[in-house]
Amino acid sequence: MSNDTILLGAVAYDAKVVTIWEGIREHFNQNGAPMDFVLFSNYERQVELLLKGHIDIAWNTPLAHVRVQKHTDGRSLSLGMRDTDQDFHSRVVIRSDSGINTLKDLEGKRLAVGSRDSTQARILPLHFLRSEGVDLAAVKLLKFDSDVGKHGDTGSSEIEVLEAVADGRAEAGTIGDLIWVNEQAAGHVDANLIRSLWTTPPYDHCMFDALPTLDPGKVERFQGALFGMRWDVPEHRRLLELEGLKVWMPPREEGYNSLRDAIANPMP
Numbered sequence: 122m123s124n125d126t127i128l129l130g131a132v133a134y135d136a137k138v139v140t141i142w143e144g145i146r147e148h149f150n151q152n153g154a155p156m157d158f159v160l161f162s163n164y165e166r167q168v169e170l171l172l173k174g175h176i177d178i179a180w181n182t183p184l185a186h187v188r189v190q191k192h193t194d195g196r197s198l199s200l201g202m203r204d205t206d207q208d209f210h211s212r213v214v215i216r217s218d219s220g221i222n223t224l225k226d227l228e229g230k231r232l233a234v235g236s237r238d239s240t241q242a243r244i245l246p247l248h249f250l251r252s253e254g255v256d257l258a259a260v261k262l263l264k265f266d267s268d269v270g271k272h273g274d275t276g277s278s279e280i281e282v283l284e285a286v287a288d289g290r291a292e293a294g295t296i297g298d299l300i301w302v303n304e305q306a307a308g309h310v311d312a313n314l315i316r317s318l319w320t321t322p323p324y325d326h327c328m329f330d331a332l333p334t335l336d337p338g339k340v341e342r343f344q345g346a347l348f349g350m351r352w353d354v355p356e357h358r359r360l361l362e363l364e365g366l367k368v369w370m371p372p373r374e375e376g377y378n379s380l381r382d383a384i385a386n387p388m389p
Contacts, residue, residue, distance in 0.1 A: 126155040127339050130167045130176040133160040134274035137363055144360040152349055154342035163270030164238075168192075171330065177339060178331045182272035183240045186328040187380050198331040198340065199372035201347050205365055206326035207376060210298040211246045213319040214283070219292035224250060224319060228259040233285040233294035236266050239273025240326070240380060241297030242282065248383035249321045257388065263291045276300050286315055293318070299365075325376025 127149070131142055142158045149156035159176060161167040164185040171179040172192055178200065181189065189197045213232075215221045221230060227250070235242025243264075251257055265281040273279070282294035283304060301317065304310050329347075331340065350357040352367050361367060 125339075126157055127343055128175075128177045129156060129158045130161055130171060130179040131158055132164055132167055132180075132271060132274065133162065134268070134271045141360060141363045144356075144363075148350065148357065148360070149343075149346040152346045154346035156343070156346075164272050165270060171332065174332065174334070177335055178329055178343060181328055181330050182274065183324070183326050183328070183377060183380050184238060184244070184272050186330055187377055187384060189330045191384075193333065196333040198333055198335060199374065200329040200331055200340065200344060201369050202325065202328050202372055203364065203366035204368045204370050205299075206328070207370060207373070208323040209241065209326045209376075210323055211241045211249070211295060211321045212298055212301050212317050213246065213250070213293055213295055214286060214301065214315055215293040215318045216286055216289070217314055217316055221293055221318060224253050224255050227293055228256055229261075230293060231261045231263050231291040233263040233265065233282040233291035235278035235282055235295065236269050236271075236273055237264070238269055238271075239278060239297075240324075241299075242273050242279045242295055244383050245324055245379060246295035246321060247388055248379060248386075251388075273297070280304070283310065283315070287311065322379065323376065324379050325373065328372060 131138060138160065146156050146158060164182055167179050168185050168188055170176055171189065179185070179189070213224070219230065221227060234247065237243055247257060263285055265278040267277045267281060268275045279296040279300040282296050285291045286294045298320070347369050350361060350369060352358050352361060
């Protein structure tokens with residue numbers, strides 16, 4: 122492999138990941154940015170090999186992104202994100218017959234939460250609830266830890282949360298807004314039984330990360346090809362739709378401050 126080739130890491134949370142990155146690789150190769158990719162089974166290994174310099178760029182979850190920054194003392198390079206990664210939200214959903222009308226009413230109730238490494242289904246919802254004055258020690262957490270290592274990408278723990286609320290194992294649950302919208306659209310949510318109580322403040326999601334030592338030429342070629350993808354180009358749109366965006370955006374960091382705070386002040 123040429124030293125000019127950009128080696129990118131991504132986590133294989135779904136079979137479509139292969140299709141997405143094969144298509145993006147073709148686009149990059151056609152636009153003067155030779156690229157190949159390596160798929161990982163979990164983000165911990167991906168971050169480890171990025172930090173060791175075995176890959177050039179990692180497509181990271183917010184948790185993996187913040188960890189990379191921590192391990193590099195804030196010197197890592199943030200290269201780009203999706204439009205849908207900006208101003209992400211989580212929700213607290215409840216059973217309509219739960220007697221829960223305010224966040225404080227969660228105390229003494231059963232709250233279903235997603236995987237322990239899911240930013241959207243556990244880490245940030247609990248962080249924001251604590252910030253709102255909810256005594257989490259008085260809340261009975263029903264924890265679903267499916268697909269740990271994939272940082273909530275599969276959404277499986279969020280589906281388990283919704284099922285637990287629906288069948289009465291929990292009066293409330295925490296999920297990402299994307300799952301809530303998609304499950305409603307698919308007709309999987311009984312609106313007479315489950316409703317949204319509260320939406321969290323916004324935060325940002327995935328990011329392309331690189332070490333500060335990455336060749337500036339590779340950075341320039343990568344960003345040029347990435348930001349060159351256009352919704353109005355049919356070949357590009359197919360890949361953008363699969364990856365869940367309309368336009369790639371320049372990086373920003375303020376949207377990760379709440380996650381940094383949550384990591385610095387973990388749940389007991």
